[in-house]
């Protein structure tokens with residue numbers, strides 16, 4: 137007894153000191169994914185639920201000292217977004233030190249070059265891997281479980297070397313809400329003829345497939361969470377995002393991508409994408425996975441994807457895509473069905489970037505999992521091998537960005553305090569701050585590029601590590617057109633112009649030359665400068681300056697408070713301030729002051745209380761009953777519109793095909809909004825071959841008759857962008873869209889910012905800047921066939937129509953009506969010919985939609 141008493145503590149101490157933590161926990165403790173889930177990842181017809189994936193990740197973390205779970209943030213519907221941080225036990229114990237060092241590397245102003253070199257010699261590379269942002273692309277979320285198991289348990293020297301050198305942030309699903317919806321729908325349809333078919337709603341509550349196109353705008357919590365995690369916390373040197381592509385093309389697509397590139401980024405970033413992409417494709421070939429392509433399909437131009445916004449933060453982004461199955465249901469593709477792609481694979485034959493075509497056959501979710509795992513193994517090996525270079529490049533890219541900023545051209549962007557739309561300016565500053573951008577406020581007047589600026593303007597200096605990000609978002613795009621066979625322009629993967637100051641209607645000045653900086657303080661949040669309620673003791677009425685998008689919220693709040701607001705149709709002078717048409721007028725009742733005070737403070741809108749008779753020229757406002765059409769064809773434009781209505785405090789009701797077909801719409805609604813969708817989709821929906829009977833068919837003839845009766849009896853029908861074609865056909869409107877059926881060489885605008893002119897004296901344009909900008913993507917311009925029944929509220933510019941991006945065939949739309957009101961029966965149809973609320977990004981033109989609603993009673 138005495139012997140063991142004296143010996144036991146010693147043994148425990150020795151064991152603790154001598155053995156690495158990993159050895160104290162047996163790999164055998166960690167269950168395989170198959171043991172946890174009850175089926176092998178990728179098994180035909182089997183899907184892991186989001187809850188179960190979370191549980192598995194937690195379970196592995198509780199049993200492995202190589203794994204730590206962190207929360208990235210809550211989703212739109214309040215679910216967790218988790219990440220496993222995986223590395224050698226020693227790195228996991230020192231995670232905070234590694235993170236802090238990485239943060240210093242991300243900002244070379246905090247770390248001298250020689251110190252950075254010393255740090256790079258030992259620092260761990262940080263690699264983030266995410267899957268499932270497009271929730272129906274379920275392969276990566278399943279591969280993630282096997283990847284985690286492998287990294288948590290393997291004892292071979294190759295894996296240990298990876299763990300020693302790399303901190304891996306593994307995010308099984310970037311869209312956990314969508315994963316839930318997809319699994320739920322798939323399981324319900326399983327065993328029916330609709331197994332693996334399209335879900336009749338979006339796989340993100342608002343953004344659907346666009347959830348990966350919100351990365352700079354950050355309207356959705358998912359985007360903000362990832363930005364915070366990346367740009368202010370972890371600063372990964374490399375980010376791999378795993379997607380799936382169509383069934384009949386290449387099996388797997390890896391970087392590098394195709395032209396064009398965004399030339400603001402450091403050339404190193406493309407070379408590293410090429411290096412790491414090749415490491416993935418090499419591993420895939422070694423594993424005998426055929427059908428792998430690179431230099432194809434996807435370009436590097438638009439900055440709004442989850443895998444392009446981080447480029448502006450010096451993170452090397454890698455996009456992979458694997459051929460899809462029907463969610464978890466296998467497909468069979470015959471050799472004859474296989475085809476290449478316009479970009480990079482003109483025909484389905486061996487070529488330098490596609491040396492080993494897949495011959496066709498059965499293709500399963502397990503194949504997707506295998507390809508993903510193979511690619512990740514190649515990537516991990518390369519990141520471990522090139523660790524020091526990757527870390528050093530990350531620092532160098534930041535250093536060069538700062539150096540470029542000091543050279544000017546531009547040296548800064550400046551936002552004057554006085555803005556037409558204070559809420560839009562706030563949103564722009566907010567998204568920049570959320571993107572890790574530094575903004576300063578001038579504390580004294582200064583001069584730059586020959587102009588004088590007062591204290592209080594905001595300055596974005598270009599000498600910051602994320603210079604490329606800011607420059608890309610704020611400058612004008614001159615799209616480098618690429619041409620394919622026959623000299624015809626190639627269609628870009630997404631938009632060609634996005635210039636945020638134009639699209640959002642915010643006054644941002646470019647400072648080209650280096651200037652003497654004034655005293656400044658750094659902004660930590662974006663705010664609206666509160667406005668004042670000017671009044672004497674006994675006003676008889678109030679006027680509210682309702683310009684910009686805040687003006688629509690003001691109208692809705694006054695309506696909600698029962699204050700019976702009216703729109704001013706003329707002008708009112710108050711204490712030297714001129715209120716124009718579209719300003720809001722309310723009687724000076726007891727209930728008014730607190731509501732108005734809140735509007736002035738929160739929305740930055742000036743209010744004046746005035747004595748005497750209220751102005752004669754007003755137009756009363758009433759709360760409209762809004763119906764928002766929701767097709768069973770999942771439609772992101774409906775989701776964005778719905779989100780926008782909620783943000784701007786418009787009550788609404790979604791209406792489905794059957795509601796419209798049932799008629800009697802006028803008794804329920806004042807205005808019905810048709811979100812953008814090709815006219816045949818609105819009319820026909822999905823056929824019964826594709827969607828279950830409850831979700832098949834569109835509005836059909838009965839729906840068309842219902843809408844016509846609605847308009848005839850005084851309703852307002854609003855069509856967004858492509859839905860205009862449906863409205864014109866169905867109601868026989870005397871309007872022709874001049875952009876239809878033109879070949880690419882005559883007219884081609886695949887997503888650009890165009891000059892738009894409005895008359896703010898017209899109610900549809902109330903609150904707008906007369907010279908504004910609209911987003912246009914395969915959109916419409918009109919010829920009016922019967923002027924007596926129509927009014928034009930907005931036109932494209934007469935000349936210099938293109939403000940940013942790419943426009944082929946300006947003369948087709950120059951000066952043409954863009955927004956048209958057609959009177960029909962006792963009601964009207966408002967054709968919004970371009971996406972005025974595009975992805976909730978085009979703040980400059982939101983009011984066209986809002987005013988269409990506000991004028992509908």
Ligand SMILES: [Zn+2]
Nearest residue numbers: 270273379380
């Ligand atoms: Zn995708």
